Amino acid sequence: MFHRESGVFKTSYAADMALYPLPIARYAVAAxxxxxxxxAPLALGEYYISILNLVLIAVVGALGLxxxxxxxGQISIGHGAFMSVGAYTAANLVTHLGAPFWxxxxxxxxxxxxxxxxxxxxxxxxxxxxLAIATLAAQLIIEWTINHVTWISGGVQASxxxxxxxxxxxxxxxxxxxxxxxxxxxxxxxxGTSNLVRSRIGRAFIAIRDQDIAAEIIGINIFRYKLWAFxxxxxxxxxxxxxxxYYLGIANYEQFQITVSIDYLAMxxxxxxxxxxxxxxxxxxxxxxxxxxxWFLEDYxxxxxxxxxxxxAIPNLRLILFGALIIFFLVVEPEGLxxxxxxxxxxxxxxPFSY
Amino acid sequence: MRWTWGAIMGVAAGATAALCLAxxxxxxxxxxxxxxxxxxxxxxxxxxxxxxxxxxxxxxLVNSKGGIEGYKIxxxxxxxxxxxxxxxxxxxxxxxxxxxxxxxxxxxQVQALYRKMEExxxxxxxxxxxxxxxxxxxxxxxxxxxxxxxxxQGAAAVQFVKDKLGGSLKGKKIAYLFYDNPAGxxxxxxxxxxxxxxxxxxRTFAVxxxxxxxxxxxxxxxxxxxxDFVIDHLFGSGPSVAIKEFKRNGYPLSKVVALVWxxxxxxxxxxxxxxxxxxxxxxxxxxxxxxxxxxxEIKAMYKAQGKEPPKAMNDTxxxxxxxxxxxxxxxxxxxxxxxxxxNKPTGEEVKKGFESIRDFGLxxxxxxLEVTAADHQGGGWVQIFQVKGGxxxxxxEWFRAYPEVVAEAVKKGE
Numbered sequence: 001m002f003h004r005e006s007g008v009f010k011t012s013y014a015a016d017m018a019l020y021p022l023p024i025a026r027y028a029v030a031a032x033x034x035x036x037x038x039x040a041p042l043a044l045g046e047y048y049i050s051i052l053n054l055v056l057i058a059v060v061g062a063l064g065l066x067x068x069x070x071x072x073g074q075i076s077i078g079h080g081a082f083m084s085v086g087a088y089t090a091a092n093l094v095t096h097l098g099a100p101f102w103x104x105x106x107x108x109x110x111x112x113x114x115x116x117x118x119x120x121x122x123x124x125x126x127x128x129x130x131l132a133i134a135t136l137a138a139q140l141i142i143e144w145t146i147n148h149v150t151w152i153s154g155g156v157q158a159s160x161x162x163x164x165x166x167x168x169x170x171x172x173x174x175x176x177x178x179x180x181x182x183x184x185x186x187x188x189x190x191x192g193t194s195n196l197v198r199s200r201i202g203r204a205f206i207a208i209r210d211q212d213i214a215a216e217i218i219g220i221n222i223f224r225y226k227l228w229a230f231x232x233x234x235x236x237x238x239x240x241x242x243x244x245x246y247y248l249g250i251a252n253y254e255q256f257q258i259t260v261s262i263d264y265l266a267m268x269x270x271x272x273x274x275x276x277x278x279x280x281x282x283x284x285x286x287x288x289x290x291x292x293x294x295w296f297l298e299d300y301x302x303x304x305x306x307x308x309x310x311x312x313a314i315p316n317l318r319l320i321l322f323g324a325l326i327i328f329f330l331v332v333e334p335e336g337l338x339x340x341x342x343x344x345x346x347x348x349x350x351x352p353f354s355y
Numbered sequence: 356m357r358w359t360w361g362a363i364m365g366v367a368a369g370a371t372a373a374l375c376l377a378x379x380x381x382x383x384x385x386x387x388x389x390x391x392x393x394x395x396x397x398x399x400x401x402x403x404x405x406x407x408x409x410x411x412x413x414x415x416l417v418n419s420k421g422g423i424e425g426y427k428i429x430x431x432x433x434x435x436x437x438x439x440x441x442x443x444x445x446x447x448x449x450x451x452x453x454x455x456x457x458x459x460x461x462x463x464q465v466q467a468l469y470r471k472m473e474e475x476x477x478x479x480x481x482x483x484x485x486x487x488x489x490x491x492x493x494x495x496x497x498x499x500x501x502x503x504x505x506x507x508q509g510a511a512a513v514q515f516v517k518d519k520l521g522g523s524l525k526g527k528k529i530a531y532l533f534y535d536n537p538a539g540x541x542x543x544x545x546x547x548x549x550x551x552x553x554x555x556x557x558r559t560f561a562v563x564x565x566x567x568x569x570x571x572x573x574x575x576x577x578x579x580x581x582x583d584f585v586i587d588h589l590f591g592s593g594p595s596v597a598i599k600e601f602k603r604n605g606y607p608l609s610k611v612v613a614l615v616w617x618x619x620x621x622x623x624x625x626x627x628x629x630x631x632x633x634x635x636x637x638x639x640x641x642x643x644x645x646x647x648x649x650x651x652e653i654k655a656m657y658k659a660q661g662k663e664p665p666k667a668m669n670d671t672x673x674x675x676x677x678x679x680x681x682x683x684x685x686x687x688x689x690x691x692x693x694x695x696x697x698n699k700p701t702g703e704e705v706k707k708g709f710e711s712i713r714d715f716g717l718x719x720x721x722x723x724l725e726v727t728a729a730d731h732q733g734g735g736w737v738q739i740f741q742v743k744g745g746x747x748x749x750x751x752e753w754f755r756a757y758p759e760v761v762a763e764a765v766k767k768g769e
Contacts, residue, residue, distance in 0.1 A: 047451035249470040254463035255439045315434030
């Protein structure tokens with residue numbers, strides 16, 4: 001393969017801890033960044049960009065959830081609600097104060113982080129499925145609150161219109177502009193996460209995940225780090241909510257209901273717990289798979305069904321296929337798409353001389 | 356780590372390649388594209404199961420008769436499971452394919468999309484749901500409720516109760532039972548306005564989603580509050596549960612009037628059948644039953660193809676709403692083509708087409724709508740039916756209630 005590791009010797013700790021230990025990795029990253037930041041927006045049509053936009057938003061949320069579920073080993077089915085906290089914080093800031101996006105996005109994230117940290121308190125006493133139920137309660141309480149407190153929700157309709165974000169006075173309106181806007185935050189999220197998990201905090205998270213008593217014995221303050229995990233993870237969720245709000249031009253709590261929390265958990269689990277690439281692959285998988293299966297059925301469904309039944313068959317068949325594919329991938333590799341990719345990579349790394 | 360970036364990009368590149376392959380080049384002919392969303396799957400599929408085939412059949416019928424002024428309709432239906440992101444994707448796809456009008460499905464989806472439709476100048480429709488304030492065509496230029504909004508429905512329900520209780524509501528007690536989400540709460544301000552005018556007593560009873568458990572509210576209504584009439588605004592499987600609970604608590608169903616999404620055949624069947632629901636009043640924004648020429652034409656179309664008419668036709672309430680919905684799109688497109696001299700219409704022209712829908716009855720299935728640039732609701736007409744002897748019996752003709760109160764609410768916005 002083109003990616004040879006021999007001859008690369010690390011002579012300092014800095015080199016060993018670098019994000020890209022091999023020079024070729026750096027070139028590959030540059031090439032792919034070029035592909036996605038320059039070529040994709042020029043080459044792809046608006047529709048395809050709009051799909052990528054949905055993927056980009058999901059990537060931020062999945063990364064955040066993976067910090068909590070994958071790296072720290074806590075569970076949350078309240079992330080949909082944390083997104084709505086971010087969304088409504090930003091929407092209120094925009095409508096009441098006219099705040100620009102570079103204020104509302106961190107503000108939405110911080111607000112979600114505060115609430116997330118509060119919701120994380122039970123995690124100090126309870127674990128696993130019990131914690132899941134506690135976070136479920138948070139989801140329901142936040143939903144109810146937004147739904148009923150009109151000074152948060154902006155009225156009975158519980159939706160607040162938000163103008164498009166503008167950069168240097170230019171409103172970002174087209175899908176391509178929004179794509180670049182979202183891409184900037186996705187890059188920040190990816191870089192942020194990959195550095196976080198290599199840091200002292202990230203190591204503490206992993207120690208807690210692997211064995212929390214052992215972690216406490218070696219001097220990790222479990223209280224502090226579990227809450228940090230909830231806060232950071234919720235921060236990402238809040239940012240996701242704000243991005244969503246800007247993308248759609250409206251904050252509406254019905255976009256952040258419990259099914260959304262479940263979808264994001266699915267992304268993290270399918271993609272691979274405790275991996276950044278896994279979060280990205282999971283977000284891609286869960287967002288794109290329904291679309292791809294529909295395209296497939298639209299083009300080849302006539303082989304199975306009469307034209308008139310097709311309209312009815314496609315949505316139902318799509319659900320079945322979606323479920324079946326999730327099961328298929330998880331059976332093939334229970335550790336997720338990330339592991340699957342690594343297996344393939346490891347195979348080709350020494351190919352064709354596998355001994 | 357070093358592979359992370361490579362992997363992201365690789366997968367995305369693969370997906371893009373797949374996209375390009377999947378993009379299908381269809382032969383160009385004289386056609387107009389109408390985009391649609393539907394939910395044959397998802398939480399409100401009980402409605403979609405009737406509405407979506409109705410839409411499809413009406414477009415097929417128009418095409419089998421030669422299309423709209425020589426243009427074939429290409430209807431693109433995309434199922435979104437009542438979720439917002441798939442709806443956004445569906446809309447973008449339909450826009451990319453050149454749709455000149457879109458049937459938006461579901462209130463959150465309307466909220467998410469109406470701004471985009473305005474930017475793209477593609478009119479969208481949301482009969483019987485969506486944003487009540489969108490009756491104001493000035494503020495929502497590209498969103499058309501076309502049928503009674505929740506405000507008009509609430510007003511019509513109050514009017515109906517008033518007529519039933521002998522022409523005066525002074526001192527009467529009305530209970531408003533609703534699904535606790537924005538759509539469920541939407542009629543409340545208008546009903547409260549009417550409370551001031553008519554002087555009745557009002558209490559609201561919220562049922563939290565998914566509205567399959569309402570024992571406490573029902574006891575409260577039937578044993579403690581004992582209202583003279585109940586206005587029932589539930590969705591999904593809620594209405595069936597409500598009918599059962601009213602029955603169990605011995606509250607007469609003839610003192611219940613349901614708003615439009617609690618009014619289908621499936622709600623009655625789900626409650627345990629027609630005898631159980633005897634007396635239940637339902638509201639509709641499209642004709643109910645089988646006695647409409649357009650339904651005969653569809654049956655004839657199926658017969659000509661040597662097929663049985665679809666089962667969905669038996670769910671006349673929802674199916675007919677699908678017919679109304681599709682027919683209004685056809686009518687608007689026809690107006691647009693006529694107005695521009697036979698050319699392929701643009702979204703803007705179809706918008707004007709919607710705004711010139713007048714006296715379009717479809718054999719009584721569609722109310723006497725009058726859509727204008729200012730009024731995108733077309734009047735807010737409903738009919739009320741009652742369950743009697745195993746079927747819906749019409750109780751009122753098309754009527755609209757308290758138009759000035761509703762107009763005032765529209766003016767106020769929220």
